[in-house]
Amino acid sequence: MPAPARGRPRDRGIDARVLTAAVDELAEKGLAEFSVRAVAARAGVDRRGVHARWPDPEDLVVEALATLTANLEPPATGTLRGDLERLVPDIADALSGARRRVLQRCLDEVAVAPAVTRRFRRDHLDRCAAVVEDAFHRARRRGELTAATTPAQATEFLMGALLLRALSQGDEAVGATGRRTVLEHVLRLTAAAAPDGA
Template sequence: MTDRERVPGRPRSKDADAAVLAAALDLLIEAGVGAVGFEQVARRAGVTRATVYRRFPDRTRLLVAAVEAAFGDPPAEPEIRDVEHVLSGWAHVLSDPRTRRLLRRLYGAMDDVPELARAYRVRFGEPRDRARAAVFERARARGELPEDTEPQVLLDVLTGAVWQHLATRPDTATAAEAERYLRAVLHQAGYRPGGPYPPAPEGR
């Protein structure tokens, strides 16, 4: 949220800011968008409703700010070294029960509160997707992926596998289990760590 969007008034308390955002995020994760009301947030944060209203004139802005705060201040261009780094990063996400629940809540809010899903996508998802696609391009050039691999299509396949894991696997899944699952998907796509991938036959 920009300074222009903030409601004018007396100087804001950083502690109150943090408490309000944390309360909104907790309610979103625990019970979904419908549970994030100003009264509920104020009660959970230990502040007055007026304190919440001064910061956020509507629930959508409150939810967007809470999601942005949850993912911190990521770099514009995340450093993802290689395919193994992609695997370990996603496995870490899939082994965190709180993050899993938050991602499912965001997915479920796509129709009702599209701004919420967009905040996650712009703040966190899109920069990482660009970096992952670039990793797949480099892996293809090194021969770790078939030469006809389309990096963006492979990214879509792997992203779909992540959502499938979120929907069908228990939240107790470990990072090692999640990594084995994602590695199996990449293996089906032709990933061979260390390469080089055998060259295509003549005349292909």
């Protein structure tokens, strides 16, 4: 017979509370003044429990920031337009509201914690970009891209345009109308003309 479990069962919601509190702390104080003690207080948990789960505060910051990213899945609709219509709203949502404010603050403080920025970009932003680039690679194989357009360039056009609009103009610029504007502009720049009769 297995021995009975000792102690209280782990609170399955504790990680989510801590990560939410960490995002709030980043939004309010930024990377320079980020405090695990303050995060624990916001989350209503013991600081030792936070340290046990995230011994390095950098790990907590990176994981908290990851909750703000777009967890993109390859849509594979069969057309470039269809794929982008699935991907663009998720990317735009990740650049709106509290997510945008935290991202803006962290970008402003990149010199404060360059290691955090590198990890966040490698583990999360680059993965999102890879899903978008894969959509353009599929479009290339179907003959949907112009000869002069590479999937990497097209990905930069799309994500760069959305990021610039969000950070320079705010949420409205990546709302429904803004998203459509970016999508259509990217398609005009990258998509090959349909063959006659198509």
